[in-house]
Amino acid sequence: MYRYDEFDFAFVKQRVDEFREQIERRLAGELTEEQFKPLRLMNGLYLQLHAYMLRVAIPYGTLSSCQMRRLAWIARTYDRGYGHFTTRQNIQYNWPRLQDVPKILEALAEVGMHAIQTSGNCIRNVTSDPFAGVAADEIEDPRVYAEILRQWSTLHPEFSFLPRKFKIAITGSPHDRAAIRVHDIGLRMLRDESGAPGFEVVVGGGQGRTPVIGETIRKFLPSQHLISYLEAILRTYNLLGRRDNLYKSRIKILVKQVGIEEFRRQVEQEWEAIRDGWQLDLPDAEVTRIADYFAPPRYEPQEAIDLSFATAQRQDPAFAQWVRCNTFAHRQAGYAIAVISLKPEGGIPGDATAGQMERVADLADRYGFGEIRVTHEQNLVLPDLRKADLPALWQALVEADLAVPNVGLITDMIACPGLDYCNLANARSIPVAQRIGQRFADRALAEELGPITLNISGCINACGHHHVANIGLLGVDKKGREFYQITLGGRADEEAAIGDIVGPAFSYDEVVDAVESVVTTYRGQRQQGETFLQTYRRVGIKPFKETLYGTG
Amino acid sequence: MALVKHGKIQEDAWTRIENDSLPLGRPLLLTKEEWCCLAATLRHWEQPLGLLLEGSDSLDDLRPVLDRFRLIALNFPKFTDGRAYSQARLLRKRYGYSGELRAVGNILQDQFLQMHRCGFDSYEVADGKVAEVWAVAIHRYRGFYQSAERGQRREGAATLPVEQPAAAAWAY
Numbered sequence: 001m002y003r004y005d006e007f008d009f010a011f012v013k014q015r016v017d018e019f020r021e022q023i024e025r026r027l028a029g030e031l032t033e034e035q036f037k038p039l040r041l042m043n044g045l046y047l048q049l050h051a052y053m054l055r056v057a058i059p060y061g062t063l064s065s066c067q068m069r070r071l072a073w074i075a076r077t078y079d080r081g082y083g084h085f086t087t088r089q090n091i092q093y094n095w096p097r098l099q100d101v102p103k104i105l106e107a108l109a110e111v112g113m114h115a116i117q118t119s120g121n122c123i124r125n126v127t128s129d130p131f132a133g134v135a136a137d138e139i140e141d142p143r144v145y146a147e148i149l150r151q152w153s154t155l156h157p158e159f160s161f162l163p164r165k166f167k168i169a170i171t172g173s174p175h176d177r178a179a180i181r182v183h184d185i186g187l188r189m190l191r192d193e194s195g196a197p198g199f200e201v202v203v204g205g206g207q208g209r210t211p212v213i214g215e216t217i218r219k220f221l222p223s224q225h226l227i228s229y230l231e232a233i234l235r236t237y238n239l240l241g242r243r244d245n246l247y248k249s250r251i252k253i254l255v256k257q258v259g260i261e262e263f264r265r266q267v268e269q270e271w272e273a274i275r276d277g278w279q280l281d282l283p284d285a286e287v288t289r290i291a292d293y294f295a296p297p298r299y300e301p302q303e304a305i306d307l308s309f310a311t312a313q314r315q316d317p318a319f320a321q322w323v324r325c326n327t328f329a330h331r332q333a334g335y336a337i338a339v340i341s342l343k344p345e346g347g348i349p350g351d352a353t354a355g356q357m358e359r360v361a362d363l364a365d366r367y368g369f370g371e372i373r374v375t376h377e378q379n380l381v382l383p384d385l386r387k388a389d390l391p392a393l394w395q396a397l398v399e400a401d402l403a404v405p406n407v408g409l410i411t412d413m414i415a416c417p418g419l420d421y422c423n424l425a426n427a428r429s430i431p432v433a434q435r436i437g438q439r440f441a442d443r444a445l446a447e448e449l450g451p452i453t454l455n456i457s458g459c460i461n462a463c464g465h466h467h468v469a470n471i472g473l474l475g476v477d478k479k480g481r482e483f484y485q486i487t488l489g490g491r492a493d494e495e496a497a498i499g500d501i502v503g504p505a506f507s508y509d510e511v512v513d514a515v516e517s518v519v520t521t522y523r524g525q526r527q528q529g530e531t532f533l534q535t536y537r538r539v540g541i542k543p544f545k546e547t548l549y550g551t552g
Numbered sequence: 553m554a555l556v557k558h559g560k561i562q563e564d565a566w567t568r569i570e571n572d573s574l575p576l577g578r579p580l581l582l583t584k585e586e587w588c589c590l591a592a593t594l595r596h597w598e599q600p601l602g603l604l605l606e607g608s609d610s611l612d613d614l615r616p617v618l619d620r621f622r623l624i625a626l627n628f629p630k631f632t633d634g635r636a637y638s639q640a641r642l643l644r645k646r647y648g649y650s651g652e653l654r655a656v657g658n659i660l661q662d663q664f665l666q667m668h669r670c671g672f673d674s675y676e677v678a679d680g681k682v683a684e685v686w687a688v689a690i691h692r693y694r695g696f697y698q699s700a701e702r703g704q705r706r707e708g709a710a711t712l713p714v715e716q717p718a719a720a721a722w723a724y
Binding site for chain 1: 607631632633634635637638639641642645660662665666667669670692693694695696697698700703706
């Protein structure tokens, strides 16, 4: 993984010093809250319902065991002993004190981490495939370009006061695990006929109040032009994006308003003008320098098939279920990728205690070359595991309450913080997730249902990704009471789609029964081997409406 | 209002059209609309001319006449409105404007550095006291991750080889 050099360490230190002075000016009353707000947001600091919230960047969801231990230490020292992993592969602390923030940032800087641009109307932390570099189906490793984009976007002088926030995601696999079509810019790595590397560039996707699936602005961009092309998009957006209405300021609205053809024309015109003269091409030496950091670890060559892994699955059904649900194909023979679910039945999606973080760090050191990933579904990943080590690893995960075998299943929910923490929310998300988790706590049943994504947002800002869930729940306020609107059929992968609203919303008390009704309908309609999405596509929304509302 | 240039408070010599009369003998700052109306009238005008541009003003059509202007002031209606950063870079880099570039309107001292990097030379601020922090702001960082009009970009070659992390080797 990428490792800070002297320049990087000095840079984040300088940033901490700058923000410390800004906090001092705020505390001394020299900065108004209105002036301070964009400055603190660009340093990851929100003001929530009860307290400040600090969002720490985990660039493209990759961190070392040492960095994870530091996150645990911060949780224990400055928060209430836990942290919350987010849908943008970051971690949030919900209870830091303003005066402690510089100390937290210093502690992060020591291990090559920061909270820069995890909020605010700037280019946010770049997200990517949590299986980058190890996935069996990968064409190109997106981490190299994700790191290049992290560096390019950090304190970009021109793009720090955009009309609105700006999110970039990048994937290098045909199966999109980074949800690139619902980002402001999505990048999909591929090769042209001659074998030269490049990107399909998708623009104007997003969730929020106005969910939009992004459109392809360029089918193939040679990789050396990545920065000049992104600058052309950003400049066009910075100059033309709306600034009069917070809810119409994202690039998706601009693209819809002028049309993808016209937007493409303007971007390409800008790009033509800067492509050659602005020295924005990526030098090969710089790409190689960064790529060297992502060289594969020293895998042990597989000399024989280790039968102990298969034997252990035969002997222990619980282990076998965990292997089926939580491990994924690795590009290296004899190795596997394991997802550690942060969705225990009845738990808070994405939360991990300091002790759990430390346990994961220890296991990463012991079995996985010291590397950890965070997924946008709010789980953790150990990307490089010998299959022969999986039984011992699983045993250790069981002891730490981290072995829930539900990755990709109905209880692997994404939920925003909701009304329990967030001052934007209309309804609670976490207790609904907890109740659904309890309702579907039967692990055999959950597996039998097959892959189902169920996401919950506490308001129309859609931080819980409900639009792109197979079953989406949106919290709304009806005369002071919490209601939940259900959408069906959304998905976030390479066939990204926005879910369909099934009908009138359900109350807080009714919503779990309504979800169960959707699941029951699916089971009734399901044909042999179908997933929820396949059944939904075949039968449509009608049978679900009928069982939910009893209408024809 | 005070004018900060190179970290010092300076006298602002520029004047505007008021009450429909062109002031004589002083540098004249015009909005784009005023310039469009008066371009012919001012053909032989000998005092320096400047332009005051809004974020919505296009730059393309000004390209042929940019060398008439000694000052271009870009307005920040709110300090969170970032259009002028892009305008500044276009003026400098694409259109080759080399006169003074001034930030006016609602700006914070915390933005000096990024304005400087985008090519601004001078700043119209509410309180001249901030002049003293200008130099600190400009020199806070040793280098940057991206090229802009000013500020040293990190050199790939100058960084350390992967095998020898000099700082905090214990960290990984």
